[in-house]
Amino acid sequence: MKFTGTPSYIATRDLQIAVEAAITLEKPLLIKGEPGTGKTLLAYEIARSLGKKLISWNIKSTTSAQQGLYEYDAISRLRDAQLNSDKVSNIRNYIRKGKLWEAFEAEAVPVLLIDEIDKADLEFPNDLLQELDRMEFYCYELDETISARQRPIVIITSNNEKELPDAFLRRCFFHYIRFPDADTLQQIVAVHYPGLQQALLQNAIHLFLEVREKRQLKKRPSTSELLDWIKLLLAGGTRPEELESLQLQGELPPYAGALLKNEQDLNALLYGSTHRSYYS
Amino acid sequence: MAAPTEVTTPEMFIGFILQLREAGLPVGTRELLYLQEALARGVVGTSTDDFYYLCRSLFVKQEQALDKFDRAFAAAFADLSTLPFDPLAEIPEDWLAKNKQLEGLPEEEQQPYLQELFRQLQERFQQLLKDQQERHEGGNKWIGTGGRSPFGAWGYNQQGYRLGQTESRHKRAVKVWDQREFADLDDSRQLDTRQFQLALRRLRLLSHSGAPEVFDVEETIRKTCQNAGVLREVYRPQRSNGLRLLLFLDVGGSMDEHVRLCEQLFSAARHEFQQLEHFYFHNCLYEKVWKDSRRRRSEYMSTESLFQRYRSDYRVIVVGDASMSPYELLYKGGSVEHLNEEPGALWLQRLRQHFPHTIWLNPVPQSEWSYTETIGQIKALFEEHMYPLSLKGLEQAVKALR
Incomplete structure (x- = not known):
């Protein structure tokens, strides 16, 4: 076993x-x-x-x-008692x-x-x-x-x-x-999307890991977000080159909303920091 | 697999267990017996990686301890030949195959084979274990035996061990546990935002107490039914978060390098507590605090009126590096910014007197505290309630605030 x-x-x-x-x-x-x-x-x-x-x-x-x-359903039993049901006599009916x-x-x-x-x-x-x-x-x-x-x-x-x-x-x-490494991620994506174009897979994972590396993120995207994101990339017909040429600074990946679920994180990704001085 | 339990005796791992305990992992007899049973029942084969994984799932109970475990494991089995499975690797693979065939045989016929094998193994293991102790006593005898390539260190090639393992394993230059992949989960290290929130969430526990004052309809019906229809009322305590928190944050100067950390604490705290007020001070608390650093000259609050405004059931966290010149703390007029009429130490005392639940969080690593005089002085003023701004420190702080 x-x-x-x-x-x-x-x-x-x-x-x-x-x-x-x-x-x-x-x-x-x-x-x-x-x-x-x-x-x-x-x-x-x-x-x-x-x-x-x-x-x-x-x-x-x-x-x-x-x-x-288990739960003992006393209320049903009380009701049944008032209705003169036969079930009442056996408590087992209410467990x-x-x-x-x-x-x-x-x-x-x-x-x-x-x-x-x-x-x-x-x-x-x-x-x-x-x-x-x-x-x-x-x-x-x-x-x-x-x-x-x-x-x-x-x-x-x-x-x-x-x-x-x-x-x-x-x-x-x-x-x-532990959060999977790049190799394991590739395997995981591959079992979910067999036949995925290798270049797209690699670029997507590379970009995804880069997004995860951003320190300021409140909620780092994980495997399930990656899978959703790749689904969108596939549906939208994104080409591998589009991901490759992307600079994270000042530019969001396509369908970034699937990776980052809140506005602050999207901003952090876009501008590199959520820096809000605590002097102010 | 019905291997005899003599395969592994608890003694083989006692050194390891002790090392784990020394590293602060709460392991004991129970875990030892689990390990023995798991080995006896063949949960893992002959791979040292598997043995490591097995030990990890048995001995580690939370992710913060993973890194400690890795280090203890590395120390306990510094020479990999002391692993119980390396000796096994000497067995030709076809014998292992035979072992599987043995399963079908009546037990009496298996016994002599197995017993002889395991006697030899045990002997060899004990010998190695002894050597290992000598190494510890004699100091570094085994380290530096020259030209230890990763594989040489493992001793596979030199001794002609043959391992029943896949290629990829031999390509790896570092042992799994030496990679210390879990180092950032160790709670004695400093925090990131997510960890901050987790730690502060523990302060929420504080609010679960209180007198039963809310009428509980569901429970009343249930109890009444159980009581054969005669009314029995049930009350329960309020579940809201009653905890009130005041944060005092040191800004500027020597605190600049800790800004990011303090920011994270601040935003995590604001997220966690509705009843949160914060004030800033510089270096040491004096007669004035402020809420906005840019307008601090004009808009401030006197510390005196703060005491009047906030009841003493507020929990107070002071965040600062407590690093200043002793003048700033102990003398009137000692502040770097203004002429203070009373020494900072007096204000800190008043703060603690007014708010009995007051603690100090210090972003300076605890190991460096002894180098700064005022850290010790303020720590004494706070009756030792100064904690490092790490996950562990925050946990202790939360306990103290309770």
Whole structure:
């Protein structure tokens, strides 16, 4: 069971090893990295290439750990009680299974994606320690312990909005997706746009890396922006020479809006600096 | 792969673990056992790069520690032959192929093969580990053994090691971990804008407390239902960011070289806090501060009235290099710009008295603080609450402001 990337996803060697270690030792794998470097995509691709079912749990600021386990829908039960429904007598009818429960119950080992865990409340990761460690939890309403049939492959992504607690980190393996180098970028673009003209590919990546180098940018464009941009270049029939002769100083690349999403960054690219003296 | 666990013993890596701990990575027994298990279960093959990647994913828990890890790894395995996998490279490839065939055999038949091989490996590894320690004690014995080309250093060719690896690996002149690709993620280094925002975002945590005063409809319904329909009210604390921040920024003179850094802090702070006020001063805080440097002569605010206007629950960050002549700090009339009636130190004391949550951020690298007298003096005035303007310093500052 080796994950070596898929036709549409280039996994670097270090990422492959991290995934392999996490799968073999049955530990959650925490993935961090710049936005747009394919953190979430990784779980999808692992599931696809290993032929596993993907269970995706997207975390929001209001998500609680309990929601991943189960929720007891007391309101429905109250309503049903007033309507004299037969369902009322069995509390099981009002237990809504969460993603974790779903993963624990799965027939075959699933891939469980806990996406953007840092969006949730600070205590959220701590509330999941026991569940991820022992792969079981206790359901009070049913007076039952729910344990995983097999340990799911757990992929957790974080954008670093909040720091994760040490106790949680200790239980995970960690991989930081570094921004790809020029070679890897070429491979990535090539799997998405096979048959792309080599000169265009090289010039586009060269220019893209040059844009990324600009120090003043607030949000540096990443892989996903590059892919969007190349799509536009192709749609607009941009010729490789147009990119080659371009001077970044005082001249914007075509479709620059796909690379830089805010005005200040576009200005910074155009005029070389967002310099605003703080004397004024 | 059901290789026996004797392949790697924890002792083999204890030196490495200790080195990591010394570098400040919180690793321990748990990680050691993970590593052993991963090796025993064949997560990586015979490649040293793979071994490095494996260790990295097991021992590093956040990206700031990646660079520390790289350095510790380089130090621990300075002589690559001490890597557990280099000895493995001596095994002819066809044996490795055989190894795979062995999998089908009953365990008793595999054992003698494997045990003999791993006994030899272990012996060799222990020997190398010992040599390594001697090198540390005896000082640089191994470094400078003359003409160490990258490959010579790796010792592959000299000793006739044969590695089951691809061509490209041998073309590479530098070891992966020596490239230190993650150096800029190390939190003891200085910040860029993005990192500033991340760090300041931590100040937002401060505002999550408070008395429960907002009526929570959802929770009330839920609790009431659970309570069999008998009303039970629930209140929750306000979630807004109640933190108020005052920034005092030193401008001009010796601060010019730090302008960019201060600007970044300022814009990140403005982005993060709605209740933010900022004032400028020059070199040291005196009886006047101003909001606009060009009109500072005419439009200023007396520090006295500032104390009256801003309640003492404001958090205060002073940003400055604290580098001045001691006169400017300690004597009346010592300011370079005007005749001050009271010494700057007194104003700094008043500031701290009025705002109990006051800290100083210094853009001068901490290692250079001891060269400037006034840095030490102001640090003492601030009861040691002076922090370097780096990610780590800002983190500590945020903690102190809490």
